[in-house]
Amino acid sequence: MSRDIDKNPTLVDFKKTNVESEEVCLLSEPSSAYDAADNVNGNEDQNGGYALPRHKLRIVVSSLYICAYLAALDATVVSTLLSVIASDLNSFGNMSWIATAYLLSCSALQPIHGRLSDIFGRKILLIGCAVFFALGCLICMAHSMTFVVIGRFIAGIGGSGLTTLTTIILSDLIPLRDRGVYQGYTNSFYGLGVATGGIFGGVINDYFGWRYAFGLQVPLACILGVSLYFNLQFPKGSPGLGSPGHFKEKLAKVDFLGSTLLVSGLLVLLTAASIGGKEVAYSSKPFIGLCLASVFLFGTFVWAESHTPLQPIIPISLLRRRTILASSMTNWFYTMGVFTYLFYVPIYYISVMDYNTTKIGMRLIPNFFGTSLGSVGAGIYMKRTGRYYNLIIVIGVLAIVGNLNILSINPTISNLRQFTLLLPCGLAYSGILTATLMSLIAAVPASHQAGTTSISYTFRATGSTLGVSISSAIFQYSLRSMLNSKIPSIVNDQVMSDYIIKHALQSTSYASKAPEYVQVALRCCYEYAVKKTLLFSFICVVIGVFASLFIQEHELHTSINRNK
Secondary structure, X not given: OOOOOEOOOOOOOOOOOHHHHHHHHHHOOOOHHHOOHHHOOOXXXXXXXXXXXXXXXXXXXXXXXXXXXXXXXXXXXXXXXXHHHHHHOOOHHHOHXXXXXXXXXXXXXXXXXXXXXXXXXXXXHHHHHHHHHHHHHHHOOOOOHHHHHHHHHHHHHHHHHHHHXXXXXXXXXXXXXXXXXXXXXXXXXXXXXXXXXXXXXXXXXXXXXXXXXXXXXXXXXXHHHHHHHHHOOOOOOOXXXXXXXXXXXXXXXXXXXXXXXXHHHXXXXXXXXXXXXXXXXXXXXXXXXXXXXXHHHHHHHHHHHHHOOOOOOOOHHHHHOXXXXXXXXXXXXXXXXXXXHHHHHHHHHHHXXXXXXXXXXXXXXXHHHXXXXXXXXXXXXXXXXXXXXXXXXXXXXXXXXXXXXXXXXXXXXXHHHHHHOOHHHHHHHHHHHHHHHHHHHHXXXXXXXXXXXXXXXXXXXXXXXXXXXXXXXXXXXXXXXXHHHHHHHHOOOHHHHHHHHHHHHHOOOHHHOOOHHHHHHXXXXXXHHHHHHHHHHHHHHHHHHHHHOOOOOEOOOOOOOOOO
């Protein structure tokens, strides 16, 4: 495996062979005011290689960390509020859309923020996302389920920018050599938001009512917007400033066709994944229609991006570069595997070991510390060594061993193993996210770092959704086939047998409520189905590890001016 360090990947060598010339043209394409973004002549030297003085950098970075925290918090804050809100608004039938609306808009719009920020500037776009986030939370305080769902969708638009633009802006301000450490802390804040969202929602509801769980986020989002307005600055020549010209000139540079096709394709795909196997059957015409529509939209998007005279909303041509494609595939398959075991290990605890939610929650806490340690640790390693390929190899070994450990789960495992079961995989996943992000950014000039970040978020968003959807189909199919095989041989009464199978498919905790003479058989069925699902998780991670072997190592610069 070639691991030659590209001493200066941003310089264009026009003496390369014809095979490489297309790649060179891609990386040297003109882009208005920041045509030579890597030749920034700002004040980074006096700031120790950073784009801002340290005192102002602390304020901006802290604000960006809170952006990541808020976006994650709002994604999970409704986990303990769904039934409360639905009951208060007399709308149990639409309860799931309270959570789905935010996740749909957030995931679908994440990929387009990179290119839009290249045109309009990062600062104005991030402040705009904070406004959308605050507005969405404000609308969620309405007394109508329709408005709550609309508010969640609007908040998701803002939340998508809070996560994506945070990552992009940090790359504009922080040298690549130190970038991994800052990304590690960003991931930790995001993980903290995910972990505390449900607790925050429950506590606020108990003391003030569920509407305040949304309302209290509004002033915080506004304070963030004000802080960023006065403190966020970019050095002269930075791609974070956006392209020059008046608003109409900038608007003319937006690839509206590509943006519409991409967002529509993602919305249709994510909708299919969200309702498939739950509200509609996988074999139903609506589900098949949504899948075919998403394939058509993505195919049209790829064609349109290949023929557009504008700079594409996502530079698909970058995927011809080995490191970009390998990093994207690594992210995609790792994420599919990780989200699968994150959903189905708790189901194993419920259905096979009969644990309550408190016990399960306690066993998931170490995973949060593992993800924080893995991300920050990867950043510290890259800061000290300036390399990441060997780290990716070690992470791959840890991921495979960790998933094998999860796959070997059984009802008799010790408490120590239960509490540490997800720890190795949490370390590996958070570490690979940080390492692959650095590999993506380092493989292209600074003027393309927003585009590659968008590519990363696109693969992660679709990977998580597809992982959950495919694993759900595997679980349901495996469980149904096993139940149909075991239960009729134990229960002679056909009506009773059908009744037990029906309820076992509807509730993973049914084994503890079923007649005693079938409880052992039901737990065996659940265990079989979960193990099949975890095998899918393991296969995904192995493919992700294989893809990571093709990542090439590039230089992690110690200054935002990559010529130094």
